[in-house]
Amino acid sequence: MARIERYEKNDRLSRIVVHNGTVYLSGLTADDKEADTAGQTRQILRRADTLLCSVGADRSTLLLAQIWLKDAGDFDAMNKVWVDWLDGAEPPARATVGANFALPNIRVEIQFTAAI
Helix, strand or coil: CCCCCEEEEEECCEEEEEEEEEEEEEEEECCCCCCCCHHHHHHHHHHHHHHHHCCCCCHHHHEEEEEEECCCHHHHHHHHHHHHHHHHCCCCCCEEECCCCCCCCCEEEEEEEEEC
């Protein structure tokens, strides 16, 4: 039987799932939803660092990132923060799409997959 570890879970989701040396983070949004897109992106990436580290991964082991933006016009602002955060690490495969969010103040959401 496959071993699946789930962390920070509630009735709806597990924030982190680990299976066969791969870590999956659920979609992350900023805590301060009043921040602009760049600010929300920075918050999300800091949180991703913490969550990845908690299971033995980091930004250098990213495999895939899926990014949703409320306003595609904010792509450059988000992307600048993203590239600065990678800080020379090999970039993962990535998709970025526009999205309508259930909460109106969410400007960006990012989901990560990484190797451990």
